[in-house]
Amino acid sequence: MKIVATKPKSLTGAKYHYCPGCSHGIIHRLVAEVMDELNIREQTIGICPVGCSVLAYDYFNCDMAEAAHGRAPAIATAIKRLLPDRFVFTYQGDGDLASIGMGEIVHASLRGEKITTIFVNNTLYGMTGGQMAPTTLLGQVTTTSPYGRKAEVEGYPAKMCELLSHNEGAAYICRTAVNSPSNIIKTKKAIKKAFQTQAKGLGFSMVEVLSACPTNWGLSPADAMQWIEEHMIPYYPLGEFKVKGE
Amino acid sequence: MQRVLMKGNEAIAEGAIRAGCKAFFGYPITPSSEIAEYMARKMPAIGGVFVQAESELAAINMVYGGAATGFRVMTASSGPGISLKQEGISFLAEGELPCLIVDICRGGPGLGGIQPSQADYFQATRGGGHGDYYIIVLAPSSAQEMMDFTMLGFELADKHRSPVMLMAEGTLGNLIEPVVLRNPVTEFVDKPWAITGCKGRQPNIVNTLHMPVEELQARNKYLTQKYEAMRAQEVRYEEFLIEDADLILVAYGIMARIAKKVVLTAREIGIKTGLIRPITLWPYPYGVLNKAAQTCKAMVSVEISTTGQMIEDIRLATEGKVPIHYIGEIGRTPNPEEITQQLLVIAEKEGLR
Amino acid sequence: MAEEKQVLFAGFGGQGVISMGQFLTHLAMHTGKEVSCALSYGAEMRGGTANCLVTISDEEISSPLTENPMTAVIMNRPSLDRFEDKVKPRGTLVLNSSMVDRLPRRNDVEVLQMPVNMIADQLGTPRVANMVLLGAFVEKQQLLDIDQALEFLEVVFKGKKESVITKNKEAFLIGVEYARKHWK
Numbered sequence: 168m169k170i171v172a173t174k175p176k177s178l179t180g181a182k183y184h185y186c187p188g189c190s191h192g193i194i195h196r197l198v199a200e201v202m203d204e205l206n207i208r209e210q211t212i213g214i215c216p217v218g219c220s221v222l223a224y225d226y227f228n229c230d231m232a233e234a235a236h237g238r239a240p241a242i243a244t245a246i247k248r249l250l251p252d253r254f255v256f257t258y259q260g261d262g263d264l265a266s267i268g269m270g271e272i273v274h275a276s277l278r279g280e281k282i283t284t285i286f287v288n289n290t291l292y293g294m295t296g297g298q299m300a301p302t303t304l305l306g307q308v309t310t311t312s313p314y315g316r317k318a319e320v321e322g323y324p325a326k327m328c329e330l331l332s333h334n335e336g337a338a339y340i341c342r343t344a345v346n347s348p349s350n351i352i353k354t355k356k357a358i359k360k361a362f363q364t365q366a367k368g369l370g371f372s373m374v375e376v377l378s379a380c381p382t383n384w385g386l387s388p389a390d391a392m393q394w395i396e397e398h399m400i401p402y403y404p405l406g407e408f409k410v411k412g413e
Numbered sequence: 414m415q416r417v418l419m420k421g422n423e424a425i426a427e428g429a430i431r432a433g434c435k436a437f438f439g440y441p442i443t444p445s446s447e448i449a450e451y452m453a454r455k456m457p458a459i460g461g462v463f464v465q466a467e468s469e470l471a472a473i474n475m476v477y478g479g480a481a482t483g484f485r486v487m488t489a490s491s492g493p494g495i496s497l498k499q500e501g502i503s504f505l506a507e508g509e510l511p512c513l514i515v516d517i518c519r520g521g522p523g524l525g526g527i528q529p530s531q532a533d534y535f536q537a538t539r540g541g542g543h544g545d546y547y548i549i550v551l552a553p554s555s556a557q558e559m560m561d562f563t564m565l566g567f568e569l570a571d572k573h574r575s576p577v578m579l580m581a582e583g584t585l586g587n588l589i590e591p592v593v594l595r596n597p598v599t600e601f602v603d604k605p606w607a608i609t610g611c612k613g614r615q616p617n618i619v620n621t622l623h624m625p626v627e628e629l630q631a632r633n634k635y636l637t638q639k640y641e642a643m644r645a646q647e648v649r650y651e652e653f654l655i656e657d658a659d660l661i662l663v664a665y666g667i668m669a670r671i672a673k674k675v676v677l678t679a680r681e682i683g684i685k686t687g688l689i690r691p692i693t694l695w696p697y698p699y700g701v702l703n704k705a706a707q708t709c710k711a712m713v714s715v716e717i718s719t720t721g722q723m724i725e726d727i728r729l730a731t732e733g734k735v736p737i738h739y740i741g742e743i744g745r746t747p748n749p750e751e752i753t754q755q756l757l758v759i760a761e762k763e764g765l766r
Numbered sequence: 767m768a769e770e771k772q773v774l775f776a777g778f779g780g781q782g783v784i785s786m787g788q789f790l791t792h793l794a795m796h797t798g799k800e801v802s803c804a805l806s807y808g809a810e811m812r813g814g815t816a817n818c819l820v821t822i823s824d825e826e827i828s829s830p831l832t833e834n835p836m837t838a839v840i841m842n843r844p845s846l847d848r849f850e851d852k853v854k855p856r857g858t859l860v861l862n863s864s865m866v867d868r869l870p871r872r873n874d875v876e877v878l879q880m881p882v883n884m885i886a887d888q889l890g891t892p893r894v895a896n897m898v899l900l901g902a903f904v905e906k907q908q909l910l911d912i913d914q915a916l917e918f919l920e921v922v923f924k925g926k927k928e929s930v931i932t933k934n935k936e937a938f939l940i941g942v943e944y945a946r947k948h949w950k
Contacts, residue, residue, distance in 0.1 A: 208611070209610055209611050209612040209613075210610045210612070211610065212608050212609075212610060214478075221622060222622075224618045224620055227616075228611075228616060229610075229611055229616050230608035230609065230610055230611050230616050230617050230618070231608070231616065231617075231618045231619070231620075232477075232478065232481050232608055232618070232619040232620070233618070233619065233620040233621060233622055234474070234477075235474060235477075235500055235501065235504050238470065238471070238474035238477075238501075241466065241470070241471040241472075241474035241475045241477075241478065242474050242475065242477050242478030242481070243478060244464065244471075244475055244478065245436065245438060245462070245464070245474075245475035245476070245477070245478030245479035245482070245486070246478045246479070246481065246482055246608070248436065248462040248464065248479075249435065249436055249462055249479055249482045249484050249486075250482055250609060250610070253609070253610050270467055270468055270470070270471065271467070271470075271471055271474070273467075274466075274467035274471065278464075416795055418788075418791060418792060418795055418803075420805075555802075584804065584831070587804070587805045588802060588803070588804050588805070588830055589788065589791055589802070589803035589804075589805065590801065590802045590803070590830075591795045591800070591801060667830070667831075670827075670828055670829050670830065671828075671829040671831060673828040673829070674828040674829040677828065746831055748829070748831050748832050748833035748834075749828075749829045749831070749832065749833075750832065750833040750834055751833060
């Protein structure tokens with residue numbers, strides 16, 4: 168009998184607390200598979216955010232730290248500077264990274280910190296009940312934009328890849344999605360490339376992953392995948408925005 | 414014994430390096446910036462890390478990350494910056510991450526001024542951030558103590574797995590005095606909890622989240638016991654001529670030295686005066702003050718603050734046994750002559766002249 | 767309690783007020799004394815008046831601050847206005863008469879005057895004006911042997927260009943001479 172799929176060593180196997188149809192499970196697995204393939208689990212330190220993935224330290228089978236809201240890049244900076252031969256990654260949602268932690272992520276990328284950020288964009292604050300995030304799309308209804316986000320009132324959705332790719336210290340910036348098998352494969356490739364960028368010491372690397380939140384979007388898991396395709400990707404185009412060293 | 418002239422702020426930085434501090438994360442603010450400048454010059458030479466953070470928040474969270482790796486790390490700031498750092502200090506306390514936080518105090522509230530102050534007493538000794546926690550607060554009173562207490566601070570931080578604060582007035586940060594350079598620390602405690610990559614062991618997790626009620630309760634109970642142990646082991650203070658004193662001054666930091674001169678002058682005038690100097694502002698020497706209140710006739714809190722902050726701890730300590738007076742102002746360090754004048758008025762009021 | 771000798775240096779930022787204080791502090795430390803030098807700092811220093819207070823004692827220093835120093839070295843007029851009344855009775859006021867255009871009102875203090883900037887200009891090095899005054903001050907107060915002081919200058923200026931050290935020594939000696947001639 169041939170084993171075609173197994174649990175990555177870099178996951179603990181603890182049961183996820185995520186809602187049905189949530190993309191975090193897929194993205195965790197992709198990160199873990201990359202850690203396995205690069206054989207870096209024992210040299211890796213991960214930082215989790217505040218948000219739905221706050222408990223990620225229970226799922227990743229490597230050294231982990233839990234950060235205050237938005238501060239993961241600052242914590243990762245210190246760890247990487249003190250332990251430069253380790254792999255350091257942050258795993259952050261859109262409220263964490265693009266709102267309260269905007270300062271930390273911008274400056275970590277400006278400094279060219281040799282860390283990898285996995286940025287999960289599902290257009291809202293999931294854990295606190297579906298409030299508007301900087302990434303909420305125009306017209307999108309959330310509990311704090313109940314009449315739909317309006318540009319003249321709430322401003323425009325944050326395009327983090329576009330923003331950070333302008334920073335000289337950013338070495339690899341890529342946006343992917345996990346709404347289809349082919350996009351999932353591309354996401355894994357991007358995550359691997361980000362870790363390899365870190366290994367080469369080229370600078371800051373980030374993969375933004377467009378992700379589904381069926382619960383707060385009020386959609387079935389299948390419809391949520393469709394919503395990513397129809398609403399998110401047109402505003403948040405997929406692809407590599409910055410590739411240093413190629 | 415070789416002595417070197419150093420500014421208080423430089424003595425802190427040099428003391429930190431001698432204590433084995435491997436990283437400094439900070440943000441410039443008067444009157445503490447010389448610490449960062451010293452570290453920026455020295456850290457590269459010793460293979461250490463210096464990062465000028467984008468904000469006080471980032472700086473304290475870098476301390477969180479740095480401390481989590483097990484290295485001795487620190488930051489330094491002044492009142493407005495320490496206010497911003499409080500989020501991180503709360504997390505450091507709960508995460509049990511040893512580190513040194515230096516507060517070279519300036520006047521507040523708000524931007525206040527850059528002149529010396531002791532009005533950060535509340536935010537230093539009362540936790541400052543959210544949640545049930547305390548941190549050890551050391552108050553040096555000379556350039557030598559700036560170095561010595563910095564080294565002690567790192568030691569206590571490791572001993573109790575807790576952030577430690579060193580709090581000094583801007584005056585002291587800028588005071589130049591001879592300093593005996595201490596020998597570098599060569600032995601450090603093991604930190605098996607540190608996150609360094611899990612080679613050959615189970616993964617470590619540095620975390621401050623405890624969602625199940627029972628877990629949160631147990632965690633807080635554990636921390637409370639730790640604070641009790643600190644109270645039992647770490648109270649530090651200095652007494653000066655209190656045995657026969659009718660009037661006892663209570664002062665810390667630079668004010669303790671000024672008060673010492675006041676004590677001597679007052680005694681020349683014929684008022685039996687003494688001084689209690691808390692060295693740890695938390696844990697506070699409640700017992701020492703309580704005992705002294707049984708024999709003296711009145712106490713005076715002398716602070717660089719207009720409202721008075723430490724005076725509340727004196728009241729707590731003395732349980733209403735004696736009247737408590739206050740001498741203080743903000744914006745400058747009062748001179749011994751002025752305090753003596755005010756003390757004479759108090760002595761008169763208390764019938765001690 | 768051992769006597770704590772306190773000297774205040776005051777003037778404009780840039781007049782070398784702080785260096786004078788630091789020099790005296792170094793000097794005291796190297797002669798085995800306890801010493802403390804309190805600096806005004808921050809925005810106070812930029813463009814405004816600068817001052818520093820040096821306390822010297824044979825024993826541990828209690829207060830590094832005082833309202834009433836025994837001696838004040840005054841480099842400009844605003845400093846005289848601010849500190850004249852603070853000096854202890856029977857204390858000493860040392861004045862840079864090039865920059866102070868009035869006489870002190872006090873008659874219970876010793877007043878020593880010196881046209882510091884004029885002398886330094888004659889030397890062709892206005893930047894060492896403070897050293898001229900310091901030389902005179904050290905001589906007058908008999909703080910230490912002049913040869914020792916010159917040796918000590920080498921220590922304080924260690925790492926500086928030889929010409930800088932020479933200039934400062936020269937200025938210091940002119941101050942010493944001035945004190946011997948005019949401050950007897």
